[in-house]
Amino acid sequence: MAEDNDSEPIADGSGTGIVAPDDETPTWSERKERTQGLSRLTYEYFERARREDQDLRMESDYVERDVLGFPAWPHEMIRNFALTSFFVGLILFLSATLPPHIGPPADPSTTPEIILPDWYLYWSFGLLKLGPLNPELSILGGEKLMADRTYGVVANIVVVGFIAMVPFLNKGSARRPVEQPFWAGIGVMGVAFAFTIAALSVKNLLPMDSHLLFDLTFLIPPVLGLISYTVFRAMQEGYMYSLNRRYYRLRPPK
Amino acid sequence: MADEFMKGLAIATASGLIWIVLAGWYNTPGFEETQLLGADPADPSALEAIALIVKEGLFWFMILGALTFWVVLPAAREARARLAN
Numbered sequence: 001m002a003e004d005n006d007s008e009p010i011a012d013g014s015g016t017g018i019v020a021p022d023d024e025t026p027t028w029s030e031r032k033e034r035t036q037g038l039s040r041l042t043y044e045y046f047e048r049a050r051r052e053d054q055d056l057r058m059e060s061d062y063v064e065r066d067v068l069g070f071p072a073w074p075h076e077m078i079r080n081f082a083l084t085s086f087f088v089g090l091i092l093f094l095s096a097t098l099p100p101h102i103g104p105p106a107d108p109s110t111t112p113e114i115i116l117p118d119w120y121l122y123w124s125f126g127l128l129k130l131g132p133l134n135p136e137l138s139i140l141g142g143e144k145l146m147a148d149r150t151y152g153v154v155a156n157i158v159v160v161g162f163i164a165m166v167p168f169l170n171k172g173s174a175r176r177p178v179e180q181p182f183w184a185g186i187g188v189m190g191v192a193f194a195f196t197i198a199a200l201s202v203k204n205l206l207p208m209d210s211h212l213l214f215d216l217t218f219l220i221p222p223v224l225g226l227i228s229y230t231v232f233r234a235m236q237e238g239y240m241y242s243l244n245r246r247y248y249r250l251r252p253p254k
Numbered sequence: 255m256a257d258e259f260m261k262g263l264a265i266a267t268a269s270g271l272i273w274i275v276l277a278g279w280y281n282t283p284g285f286e287e288t289q290l291l292g293a294d295p296a297d298p299s300a301l302e303a304i305a306l307i308v309k310e311g312l313f314w315f316m317i318l319g320a321l322t323f324w325v326v327l328p329a330a331r332e333a334r335a336r337l338a339n
Contacts, residue, residue, distance in 0.1 A: 061257075062256075090271075097275045097279075098274075098275060098278045098279075101284075
């Protein structure tokens with residue numbers, strides 16, 4: 001870095017789209033001097049990357065602006081008003097065109113055939129059906145340590161406890177799954193388990209052998225987690241390559 | 255590229271919205287019965303017949319329109335760029 005660096009080079013993609021030369025960027029005559037060997041290879045590599053980036057920018061119609069933010073009034077408020085109007089209008093439209101069904105009043109004297117919680121609690125309802133996992137301990141003479149229903153409630157505590165623990169195990173500094181494949185795999189496993197355990201909770205409604213469903217409930221999530229881990233792991237090299245390419249294009253090594 | 259995605263998404267959501275309304279009107283025998291995918295009304299009036307045709311058209315427009323902007327046009331552009339090189 002030279003001392004007389006009074007004007008900061010603009011390298012955020014604004015302007016002509018061509019990275020402005022600063023004192024670290026070789027001049028064109030300097031580049032032409034690199035005519036052989038490793039320096040030639042390096043020059044071609046970065047020149048090609050720069051050229052690709054320039055072509056992409058030339059064919060893009062996206063305009064970058066040198067604006068840090070917009071004032072709340074009127075810009076942000078108009079945007080918020082537009083979004084609010086859109087969703088309120090959607091609700092009005094749907095409620096006018098598809099008026100909600102009003103069923104007969106509830107009959108407190110009869111019990112419905114199917115009793116289920118709301119769909120978003122199926123996973124918790126499924127955890128209550130883990131009876132086959134409750135071990136019969138030989139130390140207790142073949143007795144179970146706790147009743148199956150207690151076991152199901154404890155399973156809820158275990159799952160909620162694990163979810164509460166995850167932020168302490170990994171703060172989540174990755175901005176994309178490909179940056180931390182292991183934790184992405186853990187996440188995929190958790191999401192898959194939420195769906196499979198929800199399917200288990202309605203096992204009497206599914207056209208499927210319930211023992212097979214019980215096995216699949218615990219087999220599918222690790223398999224999906226492993227698959228996503230390997231896929232992200234395989235993507236990582238290419239991702240790091242393009243990331244590094246972008247970085248060194250803006251700050252070419254001397 | 256983002257514009258192409260937005261066009262496809264707008265086609266899919268807008269035609270899907272109209273489709274769901276028409277299907278709710280003409281292909282939903284009841285709340286507790288088949289929803290949106292019920293049988294067409296027997297002996298439809300002229301208005302109902304037009305609405306059923308529009309519904310069918312919108313259904314395919316939803317699928318083909320989104321596919322066009324998300325798959326066909328980018329693939330064609332990619333292929334043209336490959337051929338040009």
